[in-house]
Amino acid sequence: MAEDPTAAMAKECKVRLKISDDTIFEVEYAVAMQSQMLKNALSDTGTDGTVPLHNISSEIMAKVVEYCAYHVNAANTISEKDVKIWDQEFLKDLDQATLFNLIMATQYMVIHNLQDLICQTVADRIKDKSAEEVREIFNIQNDLTPEEEEEIRHENQWAFEEEGWPEIQEEVRLEG
Amino acid sequence: MAACIPFSVSRAGSRKNFFCEDQVKDKDENTSFEESGQEHFVRSLSVPKKLVRSVSLKLRKLNLKFDQEGEGMVDEETRIHTIHREDQGKERWESSKCLGLYGKGNRCRVGDDISEDMGRGNDKPRKVVDGDCIASVRGNPDIDVDCRREFHGCLDLDARFERLREWNRGDSQGDKSCKSIGKKKATDIDSTGGSLIYSVDEEGEWANKRERSHLECFAYGGTNKFWRRNSKRLVERRNAMSSKEERHVSLPDDIIEMCLARASLISLMNARLVCKKWRMLTSSPHFMQMRTAYLSQKPWLFLFGLSRDGVSVGQIQALDTAMNKWYRLDAEILKGRFMFSVACAGSSIYVIGGCSTSNCPGGGIDKTKYKTHKAVLVYSPFIGSWKKIAPMKSARALPVVGVFDAYCSSNGMSGLSIRQGRRSIEQDGNEEEGQSVGKLSTIQGGGVASCSTSRSLESRRNRHSEVYGGSQNVSGKRQLWEVLQGMKISGSQGALPFSSAPDLGKIARGEVSAEDRDQSKPKETKAFAIIVVGGHGLWNEPLDSAEIYDSASNSWREIARLPADHGRVCAGVVCNGVFYVYSESDKLAAYDFEKDSWIGIQMAHSPVRLPEYLPKLVSCNGRLFMLCVSWCERDERENGRDKATRKLWELDLSSYSWTEISRHPDAPLDWNASFVGNGDQIYGVEMFKIFGQVLDFVTVCDVSGPNFKWSRISREHVAQDMDASSCMTKAAVIVQL
Numbered sequence: 001m002a003e004d005p006t007a008a009m010a011k012e013c014k015v016r017l018k019i020s021d022d023t024i025f026e027v028e029y030a031v032a033m034q035s036q037m038l039k040n041a042l043s044d045t046g047t048d049g050t051v052p053l054h055n056i057s058s059e060i061m062a063k064v065v066e067y068c069a070y071h072v073n074a075a076n077t078i079s080e081k082d083v084k085i086w087d088q089e090f091l092k093d094l095d096q097a098t099l100f101n102l103i104m105a106t107q108y109m110v111i112h113n114l115q116d117l118i119c120q121t122v123a124d125r126i127k128d129k130s131a132e133e134v135r136e137i138f139n140i141q142n143d144l145t146p147e148e149e150e151e152i153r154h155e156n157q158w159a160f161e162e163e164g165w166p167e168i169q170e171e172v173r174l175e176g
Numbered sequence: 177m178a179a180c181i182p183f184s185v186s187r188a189g190s191r192k193n194f195f196c197e198d199q200v201k202d203k204d205e206n207t208s209f210e211e212s213g214q215e216h217f218v219r220s221l222s223v224p225k226k227l228v229r230s231v232s233l234k235l236r237k238l239n240l241k242f243d244q245e246g247e248g249m250v251d252e253e254t255r256i257h258t259i260h261r262e263d264q265g266k267e268r269w270e271s272s273k274c275l276g277l278y279g280k281g282n283r284c285r286v287g288d289d290i291s292e293d294m295g296r297g298n299d300k301p302r303k304v305v306d307g308d309c310i311a312s313v314r315g316n317p318d319i320d321v322d323c324r325r326e327f328h329g330c331l332d333l334d335a336r337f338e339r340l341r342e343w344n345r346g347d348s349q350g351d352k353s354c355k356s357i358g359k360k361k362a363t364d365i366d367s368t369g370g371s372l373i374y375s376v377d378e379e380g381e382w383a384n385k386r387e388r389s390h391l392e393c394f395a396y397g398g399t400n401k402f403w404r405r406n407s408k409r410l411v412e413r414r415n416a417m418s419s420k421e422e423r424h425v426s427l428p429d430d431i432i433e434m435c436l437a438r439a440s441l442i443s444l445m446n447a448r449l450v451c452k453k454w455r456m457l458t459s460s461p462h463f464m465q466m467r468t469a470y471l472s473q474k475p476w477l478f479l480f481g482l483s484r485d486g487v488s489v490g491q492i493q494a495l496d497t498a499m500n501k502w503y504r505l506d507a508e509i510l511k512g513r514f515m516f517s518v519a520c521a522g523s524s525i526y527v528i529g530g531c532s533t534s535n536c537p538g539g540g541i542d543k544t545k546y547k548t549h550k551a552v553l554v555y556s557p558f559i560g561s562w563k564k565i566a567p568m569k570s571a572r573a574l575p576v577v578g579v580f581d582a583y584c585s586s587n588g589m590s591g592l593s594i595r596q597g598r599r600s601i602e603q604d605g606n607e608e609e610g611q612s613v614g615k616l617s618t619i620q621g622g623g624v625a626s627c628s629t630s631r632s633l634e635s636r637r638n639r640h641s642e643v644y645g646g647s648q649n650v651s652g653k654r655q656l657w658e659v660l661q662g663m664k665i666s667g668s669q670g671a672l673p674f675s676s677a678p679d680l681g682k683i684a685r686g687e688v689s690a691e692d693r694d695q696s697k698p699k700e701t702k703a704f705a706i707i708v709v710g711g712h713g714l715w716n717e718p719l720d721s722a723e724i725y726d727s728a729s730n731s732w733r734e735i736a737r738l739p740a741d742h743g744r745v746c747a748g749v750v751c752n753g754v755f756y757v758y759s760e761s762d763k764l765a766a767y768d769f770e771k772d773s774w775i776g777i778q779m780a781h782s783p784v785r786l787p788e789y790l791p792k793l794v795s796c797n798g799r800l801f802m803l804c805v806s807w808c809e810r811d812e813r814e815n816g817r818d819k820a821t822r823k824l825w826e827l828d829l830s831s832y833s834w835t836e837i838s839r840h841p842d843a844p845l846d847w848n849a850s851f852v853g854n855g856d857q858i859y860g861v862e863m864f865k866i867f868g869q870v871l872d873f874v875t876v877c878d879v880s881g882p883n884f885k886w887s888r889i890s891r892e893h894v895a896q897d898m899d900a901s902s903c904m905t906k907a908a909v910i911v912q913l
Contacts, residue, residue, distance in 0.1 A: 130446060
């Protein structure tokens with residue numbers, strides 16, 4: 001296909017991304033290709049122009065680029081375990097607002113592995129939290145009436161009751 | 177004129193004094209004011225002796241000065257006594273209390289602009305006010321002017337402190353305004369002459385909270401600044417506050433759905449309480465599909481049928497195998513019901529048949545009389561609801577049950593039929609030659625959906641199958657291999673009104689469009705079938721009839737009876753789309769869907785087992801296992817006694833021979849132990865009465881690994897207050913939740 005030689009050439013190119021405050025990020029082709037949306041956009045327009053990404057801020061863009069760049073590098077060189085550790089570190093200290101903005105940007109740019117990672121992180125963050133705490137995190141108003149709440153609690157009542165049964169005192173394992 | 181006697185109250189017990197550690201006093205006690213003001217003042221500062229001397233000298237000078245001059249202005253608001261001075265041609269105001277130790281030229285710097293000194297360019301220029309201990313109060317909008325006046329008008333230290341305490345307790349009898357503010361903030365003067373703002377935390381505890389940088393009159397101001405900047409607590413608070421302000425990002429629904437789909441079941445239970453939208457998001461069938469696609473479901477072991485005081489408790493015990501935690505579900509509907517069988521299809525549990533004790537006319541329960549049920553109850557743990565589906569044709573107690581997952585029903589008319597890769601029989605009316613075997617979605621619970629494994633058929637050609645004909649089957653003998661090969665369940669992509677297996681790959685990538693989502697609603701559950709065989713009937717007679725439930729049409733249909741010489745079935749499971757049953761007389765049979773007949777399988781040999789223990793069949797990932805108890809080999813005799821062990825056998829599905837895989841480490845004390853398979857694990861629940869109490873043990877074995885070791889899970893005993901009959905009536909099932 002005629003695409004192939006140009007694709008090879010394009011790999012050396014830098015892709016220019018223009019974000020909300022008109023800053024331009026230049027990233028390598030391979031890094032940009034992590035994003036499906038960019039992939040599609042660039043296959044249409046080629047790598048000459050600048051891809052506008054108006055709804056992403058520079059802080060978020062920096063994070064996205066960092067992730068993609070690392071994963072491009074890590075694809076063949078770094079072990080999976082280390083990549084996972086890096087991923088955890090990457091998202092570890094982000095506050096909620098940044099995390100949420102990041103996931104929306106990721107969804108817009110269609111980067112599957114980062115999206116999965118952030119969703120999993122969010123799921124882990126709400127893991128042991130009560131409903132009120134979760135509301136705080138997501139900034140949600142409670143619009144359930146007390147009756148409805150009672151109803152839901154009743155439905156899931158078993159999950160809220162943690163019965164502590166007495167621990168096994170001795171080893172009653174009989175080997176016959 | 178009283179000297180400036182600062183408080184020496186400090187609640188930050190752990191705070192270090194950066195200057196003279198060896199002189200750090202116990203900061204928590206209220207120092208007494210019996211000593212002379214100056215000495216006390218100096219001692220609490222913990223300052224080097226040289227400085228102490230110079231300070232005391234200056235203080236004396238000051239006091240003398242004021243005594244002499246007795247003039248000056250009193251600032252209206254803060255009641256600071258300031259003196260007008262002429263210094264180098266500039267008019268200045270000097271605080272009466274300032275010792276003038278700080279700064280260049282050792283002069284009082286009241287009224288100066290200190291923003292440069294502070295090195296914080298972005299700050300507004302600050303003016304130094306007396307000792308700054310009071311400056312914070314002055315600038316503090318929270319504290320009422322009157323309160324401030326009161327506070328500072330009161331030079332009696334004890335009273336001051338008491339007032340502070342009152343404020344923070346909130347029970348001040350004075351101004352109401354003081355009360356409300358006092359709760360939040362009250363200033364105080366710490367031993368270094370800087371100011372501390374005490375506030376009460378959520379826990380009602382005092383906390384040192386220095387919110388502003390002040391220029392202290394004394395050199396130790398540096399201490400405060402340093403501490404302030406680096407205090408972990410303060411930094412965290414600062415960050416928390418700033419992030420609170422930014423945090424107005426709300427996520428769109430589809431992202432929330434994606435995140436929740438990855439959460440564990442217990443997190444989801446909490447999530448449903450958050451708001452209406454979340455409740456709706458987590459209840460949709462599409463959401464359940466997403467959970468399956470993300471593989472975020474974990475196996476939960478549900479234990480039924482425990483009884484206490486002779487009556488079956490209306491409770492289900494559920495074990496979260498991932499977290500090793502037991503939960504108890506109330507299920508009043510099951511109270512008094514026992515000897516039922518359970519099966520899992522989709523995310524629901526089916527309670528099939530069983531008996532329940534009847535009520536005496538005079539109230540109470542007649543334990544001698546009971547009735548056997550045809551009814552089938554369905555429990556959905558995720559939603560926490562019970563419902564009833566169509567009842568069986570015959571009432572059964574403890575039938576043998578199997579579940580066929582994800583099969584295709586024909587046009588809803590004749591019930592079941594199986595599409596094959598080969599030419600199918602005219603009976604079901606759909607000639608689908610060479611139809612491609614579609615890919616199947618989820619593998620759940622009992623039944624296992626197949627991938628079309630081709631088996632080596634040659635070795636089986638020589639085996640005769642004894643085809644137990646049903647009344648409608650006239651075609652005579654067939655080779656076993658041919659029949660069994662035909663018995664594959666495939667999900668066709670063809671034209672069926674329902675059960676189009678949702679494309680889980682698409683769901684996982686979040687590419688499901690709104691139309692797809694809507695479409696999935698009516699066809700939310702894939703069609704499945706439950707096959708029920710045997711059990712005990714209304715008059716406790718053993719049954720050999722069998723029936724099949726078709727979820728699509730919500731109806732039961734009778735199928736061929738078990739062959740007479742098969743014996744009583746005691747275990748059955750669906751494996752690779754075939755329902756195998758094992759009888760007490762050690763016979764293995766399989767049900768042929770298509771021909772509606774039972775096929776006896778000739779095994780190379782069957783494991784020798786103790787007849788008192790019921791064998792159990794388990795299916796894991798297309799492999800068939802059996803657990804039974806037998807005597808161990810001669811050479812393992814201990815002390816001349818034979819040892820009984822529970823062994824795990826695997827049936828080779830091509831040669832029909834049993835191989836011993838592993839041995840259960842526990843002595844088999846439960847003759848009706850339950851075993852269920854899920855993925856690559858076999859879970860076992862044993863319950864028995866020993867030493868006067870009923871104990872239960874849950875063990876798990878991974879059958880994929882090289883060493884088939886059994887390990888124990890769950891260190892809690894759930895059957896503690898149950899009685900011994902629970903052993904017989906218990907039933908277990910694994911659900912992916």
